[in-house]
Amino acid sequence: MRRLLAVGLITVLLIGSLPALGATQSDAPTTPQTITTSQEFDDVEFHILVYDNGSAQWTFRYERTLANEQERTQFQEFAREFNNSQTDLYTDFQKNAVELTDTGGNATGRVMKAENFSKNAYIGGLNKNRGVVEMSFKWSSFAAQDSGAIVIGDVFKGGLYLGENQSLVVESEEGMAFESAKPVESRDMTHETLAESDTVSWNGPYEFNDQRPMVSFNSVQETTTVTGTTAPGAGGPPGSGGEEPNAQSPMMLFIAAVVLLIGLAAVFAWRQGGFGSLSSTQSTPRGGGGTTTPESSTGGAAKPAVSDEELLTDEARVKKLLRENGGRMKQVNIVEETGWSKSKVSMLLSEMEDEGEISKLRVGRENIISLDGHEPDAAGSPLDR
Known part of the structure; x- marks a missing residue:
């Protein structure tokens, strides 16, 4: 039996109603003809845009070359009908998307839903020689959330298959960065490092293993620091609206110098054992040394912060x-x-x-x-x- 996501993707591919291109002028159809194989397309891309709430925008993009003016005219007629009416191609796409999310929900135990459908057909490419059809939907609860990370992959129960001239592209919304993407040996990245990359992709023909591809994301806000910044309206004279993030007033420099001197004095006093008699709650140094043994408020030795298991x-x-x-x-x-x-x-x-x-x-x-x-x-x- 064909695998879960392979069934869903191929089912969508095998349903179409694009115009039959390449016909002579005398036998050119007046209405678009039904196409029943994905081979009519030169390239097929499955694009997954992952959001930080675990949902994802799936876009199915089909392209083929328009060899002459007659084919461009025929595709324009198809695009006009596709964009302005409820065609069988779009209706079947919506039906298959719902079945796909239902199957994914059964495999993962999460409640999933297909919604926010959209479509667009147009002529693109550098030389305006590519017929493009795009259909998309939002897949709610597509990703799993695990210890603060967003992970996709468990919906690919049994794996996923990409055919010839097909590709899978994964992207995250702004504010998220790639943490891992497997399988590693076949992936393509937009930058040298995974964390810097905007997208990660795999090209067919390729057969993924169970729960592959698996991609995880982290929020880039977790690594953002605010050192050296000044809140708007603070740190400057009245009405100035605050200083520039890296600007420092003479008073702030003076305070920083005083804090540094106090810190150095404290380190020196600690090394000389000078803190032994500053507090009546601190235990007396043992053996005449300058350091003290940390103890709890009940007199027992402090316990380790983490266990060996952790x-x-x-x-x-x-x-x-x-x-x-x-x-x-x-x-x-x-x-x-x-x-x-x-x-x-x-x-x-x-x-x-x-x-x-x-x-x-x-x-x-x-x-x-x-x-x-x-x-x-x-x-x-x-x-x-």
Whole structure:
């Protein structure tokens, strides 16, 4: 059976009502003819614009070359009808989009919806020789939100297939930056680094693995600093509206110098043990040294801020769990033990399988996750525990 998203995309491609180009003037049709194969198009692009609320704008863009004036005239007639009336092509596109989001919702458990449909057909290209058809819709809850990151990929249950002359382009709205994009070996970027890139794309023919492509984004606002800036209307004389962000008044420079001197004096006093008698609540230095042992208000030693378990990476924690359970576990048990979401565990295990760190075996409705050398026998029970 064809995979989830492959079915949806190809279904949309196989429905069309573009004019049959290349006919002679004598047999040129007076109305657009139905085209039933995507081969009538030179290029097909699936464009995904991801928003920070998890929704995405999907745009299906079809292009083909118009070889002569007759073909341009025919396409103009088609575009006029397509843009100004409810054609079968657009109606079927809307129907397929709804089915696509319903299937994605069933695969992920999120409530999804297809809405805000739009369409446009026109002649473009540098030499006005390309017929372009665009249809788009908004896919709500398309991406998963995990620990502040926006992640797409879990809707591609079973993978995704791109055909010849087809491409998939992923873009985020302003204020978001790419964190990761897999598979790595086949992706194209607009800049040398992923974080600087505006889009990430893959070109067909190409067959993706389960839950691929997978792309995650972070908000660029998380790394923005406000050091050296002055709030409007503050820091300047009355009525000035504030200073420029990098400007510093003599008074501010003086205050900064005083703070620096106080800090240096404090460091010097600490090194000389001068703080030992400044506070009656501070413990007496032991052994005549100049430092004190941090203690809690109850007199006990302070506890570490984080546990050893929290210092482990997600991958290391999964492998530790597997080792503690004889080398293999059910995927659902990993979800229970870690307390992570199902989507996070699923995507993490897919990454680890790609890297060869674990193996995944489908048994009935469950996945059995194993370390190397602990895979279950095919003829025996997949999991004894």
